[in-house]
Structures are given as structure tokens and as C-alpha cells.
Amino acid sequence: MPLDEDKYPMESGRRRFVKGVVGSAALAGVGTGSAMAIGATTSSGGVGGGTTMAMAIENTDGPAPRGMPIIPLTIEDGELQGIWPEVSEVTKGGQTVNVAETELGGVTYSSEWFQYCGVQTYPGTQPTADQDNTFRVGASAGYEWMSDLEPGEPLTVDMFDDYEEWGNGIGQSGVGKPATGRWRSEDVDQTMPIQVLRSTRIEEMAQDNEFLSAATEQGFIAWLNKCTHFCCVPGFKQLEGAANFGAENQVYCQCHQSVYDPFSPVQTTFVALPRPEE
Secondary structure, three states: OOOOOOOOOOOOEEEEOOOOOOOOOEEEEOOHHHHHHHHHOOOOOOEOOEEEEEEEEEEEEOOOOOOEEEOOEEEEOOEEEEOOOOEEEEEEOOEEEEEEEEEEOOEEEEHHHHOOOOHHHOHHHOOOOOOOOEOEOOOOOOOHHHOOOOOOOEOEHHHHOOOOOOOOOOOOOOOOEEEEEEEOOOOOOOOEEEEEEEOHHHHHHHOOOHHHHHHOEOOEEEEEOOOOOOOOOOEEOOOHHHHHHOOOOOEEEOOOOEEEEEEEEEEEEEEEOOEOOO
């Protein structure tokens, strides 16, 4: 798996956000003072960065320090699209800079959610980037069912019609149907890898969860598919070896056996890296 040279500080804590069918909120912050100290020393050469709270699919095992950030999505004319935060100008340290941030489902959704593993330098994460928000097929098919799709083709709802029974011989069938792809990465060298999952469990959870109600649609959930350990690209029900680590129905990273649960959204705190000045 490819690694990015840029690494990130360890997370300072994690708070469960989900409620109802998943669990009640419970604060579990550790070392918040240390995180603030790290944020205070963040390089001034870039924009943003510092202590950030993001919604993520939970890291449940392995060395990853936190979950992978969720990408809120919507559906337009049958195509899956990531929601990009609203862009505004703010003054920080005497400089006027562009910030991508908006309130969504009771949470402050920001482009800083994706500022780790070097992704903060990608063209697609710059607030004012002229990029298409459609989720598109990546350079290679992540699953056999995607083998007939062309790179760059939009991911559409009808591709997931069999999501209630889909199975690929790994773990249980009917858990949900996944796809791999890219987001905000057209005509640029650095690709933001994403994973999309459609599941009845997401539909059920969204009925009793303010954030999921706003960030998912018709059972679809998406996340930036960069392992928070060493920036590899994990997969949901993608690798047979996942069963050796109890992850056959989870998101598994074969590099160092980190496991993520797409059915457990959590609020996580970490130190986002500054992005280059526009």
C-alpha cells in the first residue's frame, strides 16, 4: 500500500457521538492540554490546522490512533456526491484567508477533517478549489462488481440495488454493499481515495441520529479512505485475511491490521495539519 510522507500527531481523545441504536454520548477525552500545546506549535507557514473535532468511523482495533473522517453526502439526479463545506473569508493573525466550514447535523463540518496524511496539500482539499463533488470510480476497481465500470464514471444509486443481499464470499452477505472511488480529484495528480457503503443499518441509524440524518442518504455513508496509522488504503469486506482479525464485516487495513467500524460513527479529536496558503 502507498504511504504518504506526511504524518500526523496522535489524537488527544475521542467522544462517542451516536445515540439511540448505537449508544449514548460519553466523554472520553484524554490529554486535551497536550493536544492544545501541539496545536499551538503548528507551523505558521500554512493555513488552519490545530485541534480539530471530526466525525469518523470508529477505529476498534490495531494501531490506528483514531477513526477515518466521514464525508457527508447527498444524492443529485441519482449520483452520489460529497458535501463540501461553505467557503467564507475570515481574518486570522492579520491575514484574510478562505475557510471551508458549515454546521451540519449539530456538528461543525470543516475541510480540516481531511487535513492529515498529507491530504491537506492535495488540490481537492483547498477551500476554493474548482472541483467536482461527485463520487467517481477510481483508477482501479476495488471490487469484482466494479470491474465493468470506467475510471471517472460517477457512482450512482442504481449500482447498489442489490445492497440488501450483496456478498463477495468474505464474512456475511447482506451487511451492505461497498464501492471504492475518488472525490474532488479530477485532472490533478493527488487523488483523495474514498469508500462508499450502502446498508440497511445506516438507514436505521440515521432515523435516530441528527448527524447521520444530515450526512447520509438512502443508507449511503462515505469516508476518506486513508488509514490514520500510516496512511494506507483500507477496505470494507475486501480482503480474505481480514477474518484472521475478526474484521471480515468491518473495514480492515492489511498494512498493520487496523480495524474500523462503519456502523459506529464517533466524534474524534486530533491535531489537523495546516494546508498550504492559497
